[in-house]
Amino acid sequence: MDMEKILIVGGSSGMGLALARRCLEEGAHVIIAGRSEAKLCAARDGLGRPGTLETAVVDISREDEVAALFTRIGRLDHIVSTAAAIEGAYRLLPEVELKAAQRVVESKFYGPLLLAKHGAPKLPPTGSLTFVSGIAAYRPAARGSVVAAVNAALEGLVRALAVELAPIRVNAVSPGWVDTPIWELVAGDAKNETLAAMARRLPAGRVGRPEDIADAIRFCPADRWVTL
Ligand SMILES: NC(=O)c1ccc[n+]([C@@H]2O[C@H](COP(=O)([O-])OP(=O)(O)OC[C@H]3O[C@@H](n4cnc5c(N)ncnc54)[C@H](OP(=O)(O)O)[C@@H]3O)[C@@H](O)[C@H]2O)c1
Numbered sequence: 001m002d003m004e005k006i007l008i009v010g011g012s013s014g015m016g017l018a019l020a021r022r023c024l025e026e027g028a029h030v031i032i033a034g035r036s037e038a039k040l041c042a043a044r045d046g047l048g049r050p051g052t053l054e055t056a057v058v059d060i061s062r063e064d065e066v067a068a069l070f071t072r073i074g075r076l077d078h079i080v081s082t083a084a085a086i087e088g089a090y091r092l093l094p095e096v097e098l099k100a101a102q103r104v105v106e107s108k109f110y111g112p113l114l115l116a117k118h119g120a121p122k123l124p125p126t127g128s129l130t131f132v133s134g135i136a137a138y139r140p141a142a143r144g145s146v147v148a149a150v151n152a153a154l155e156g157l158v159r160a161l162a163v164e165l166a167p168i169r170v171n172a173v174s175p176g177w178v179d180t181p182i183w184e185l186v187a188g189d190a191k192n193e194t195l196a197a198m199a200r201r202l203p204a205g206r207v208g209r210p211e212d213i214a215d216a217i218r219f220c221p222a223d224r225w226v227t228l
Helices: 014-025 037-047 063-073 098-122 145-164 182-201 210-222
Strands: 005-009 029-034 053-057 078-081 128-132 169-173
Touching: 005 014, 005 098, 014 029, 014 037, 014 078, 014 210, 029 037, 037 053, 053 063, 063 098, 078 098, 078 210, 098 128, 098 145, 128 145, 128 210, 145 169, 169 210
Parallel strands: 005 029, 005 078, 029 053, 078 128, 128 169
Antiparallel strands: none
16 A cells, blocks of 8 residues: 655644644655745755655745646645745734735635645545644634634635645634744744733643644544544
């Protein structure tokens, strides 16, 4: 049997990076993808396993880049995207810039749409697509309007794709607060203080670690029945 091959867009950071580590440990062939080659190289050096790890520079908001990526990759079993570009979008309404809002929509809605459009034809019937929405869709907070709306839209997209692409399975994982580099963009220097305050509000007494969510995401490709 061929080795399982999994594309992880967002695999250079946070949850995607933790997922890449988990999949490599399990013996999968992993392609981590993102916009920054430097971030991908740093992740690759940290992950090791050069025989089963590849990197791919791609901006999933660009259809030509997504199409070219799937032409290059060839056979593939599963696609995951944890990508989010939220720079400048986590703001009170008067300070929200349309360009920043558009980047969130492009990375978390059009990106998944394009990955499904160009990637699904490469997948076997047992294949899957998994995307990452987020708690803001259900428990919005001030400054989070754009992120809340996009997470909800992504979940709507995923439900429709699960019907249209069946038997390929399509899922969304919705994390709560997780300690990843994204919080440097959201909270800046106040990251640690912000996450500590959130941890005090949670029954578990701590925010999530990227590995916690990697386990939840990993379940979606691995379980042959789960689909939204
Ligand atoms: N952390 C939390 O507390 C939390 C809570 C709820 C939901 N979420 C969601 O969980 C997901 C993962 O978050 P994270 O915290 O792991 O984020 P992260 O550490 O900031 O990682 C985001 C990844 O996405 C890539 N990326 C961004 N835009 C891209 C694009 N247009 N094309 C290709 N790659 C792109 C980034 O690489 P480049 O910059 O090099 O492209 C990076 O690898 C996101 O969807 C986020 O919204 C996070």
